[in-house]
Amino acid sequence: MTVATERVEVRPPATGDPAPRKKGSALSRFWPQYLAISPFYLLFAVFGLFPILFSLFISFHDWDGVGKMTWVGLSQYVYLVGDPRFWNAVGNTFIIWFLSTVPMLFLALLLAFTLHQNIRFKGLYRVAFFLPNVTSMVAMAIVFGSVFSDSFGLVNSALTALHLDSVPWLTSDWGIKVTISVMVIWRWTGYNAIIFLAGLQAISEDVYDAAKVDGAPAWRIFSQITMPLLRPVILFAVITSTIGGLGLFTEPQVLLGDAGGPNEAGMTMVLYQYNQAFTNFDFGYGSAIGWALFIISGVFAIINWRLISERNENGRFSMRRTRVHH
Template sequence: MTTHLHTRGGDIDEMSPLRPGHGPRAVRPEPPQWRQRLSRADHRYSPYLYVAPFFVLFLVIGMFPLGYTAWVSVHDWSLLGGKGDFVGLENYREVLDSPYFTKQLVNTISIFLISSVPQILIALVLAGLLDNQLRGRTLWRMSILLPFVVSPVAVAIIFGSLFGDRYGLVNQALNVVGIDNIAWHTNRLASHVAIASMVNWRWTGYNALIFLAAMQAVPRELYESAAIDGAGRLRQFVSITVPMIRPTMIFVIITSTIGGLQIFAEPRLFDDTTARNGGSDRQFGTITMLVYDFGWQLRDLGRASATAWLLFLVICVFAVVNLVLVRRIGSLGGER
């Protein structure tokens, strides 16, 4: 039975082909409303807006000074006279030919090694002790952070007096056990040990709390299983705790490396009479102090900027060495 569609122009057979232009129109989707458009834009662009403040601050505070310092380092730039002629790598050559650069670079690396290596090891042990169920553990956790909140100027002045060459408390304690006075301010290695002790006293507790936060995230079931298998506390710490917090250890090592190679306040204030230049013979002067000398005492911002960029390259070298060592340790752990 054939049905008909009644239209204004007449009856059209449903089974017959429709004439062009008279077929049913396709249903078009309605355009999205403003709420839907806003939701899509928020879903697409809001992550970039959330991370944008960090990158803006990084560009302003980090990248721009770094690039501007590189620009200054290739010019004859005076603190009072301003920008001068383009000199290329002449400032770098003068810094490398300086009789103090190599010596103060060795001092910087020496203080860094003496301070950072014991600092990380002691912080790791303290964090392991605080991770146990101790009485008053909250008080102990707060107490190890107190040195970090003390002003570095106050710490340098106090430790400078403790390590006095004649009347220092450390030398008096050594005299009790039969050891003669040590020239903490004139002996090169002794001054490095004294300055490193300041750094360790101030930063060990801070790193210990970072390690402690990582240890708190280790599943307790691993320790229970190890205890059932007969593993003692030391064995659990070496075989479970240390491998589980390896990413945190990498973070602490890198930050300690960067901070240790940029040390300035402690050697600058270690001795009120000779510390302005890092000692009478610059026996505990660092690279950052050399940057200060070029920039503010000699008023040569070109050489100061060149020294800062050389320090930046040294830090990059140590960062690459840390990365290689960490990958090597990680590969050995995977093979094991």
């Protein structure tokens, strides 16, 4: 019997041909890359993810931080709903947020438009306006406490010099709220002004030139070009200011102490949470307050986002774009 054989010639791969891909899992192939980025995820898991999940866990327990945990279920949240001190803190927080955020964003937008013009020493002004944001808030709270002191404060001295009645800034309900709001405005106006200025500088000059060629007046250019194109930046500033305002802690704590001033007029949600967790050592209730703050901040941020954005034809939310008509 004869067996026919066929000779097969195997040629080496030509120069430039792609090398054959190695088989194996993605972990075995890219382990150096995963190893390089692993420190961030390890630190986030230990100092970020674990505390978040653990706070949710202990919010269902009665725990003083030392002894044995006692499961109480939703009792902490039920008590939270009927706690008048918590709702007083919520009301104080929203009042301070309104008194500070609205003027702050308006002043920041005004400063941004001013710095966007061709003025001298523009870089110096930017540094000066941003400087309060990087200044120690503890030190500035002490300074503001002296400036707004009821007896020897500079503000009351100026009012007295103008033959006006002095104001109990640090002992009355509204005086405390106004003082804290002024501190927030002083600290964050320059920061938001720099954010708005970056948004203004991102708008192309060609858009303005085209509107001027069409004969559009200045007020229409501002209302139908500048503000619509600046809307995403305004949305960012409003949401971040909302989250920061609802998480207010340093200003009232240093200025008024843990008690939040007379009648707890300066007691904010975070300061109340701090008192329950680290003064009364009720970590379960403090964690429940923290999660309530998270829900309130999220709902309020969504409301702000929906108010600033609008629906498009597909029912989705988007930033408004407006044409200029003259």
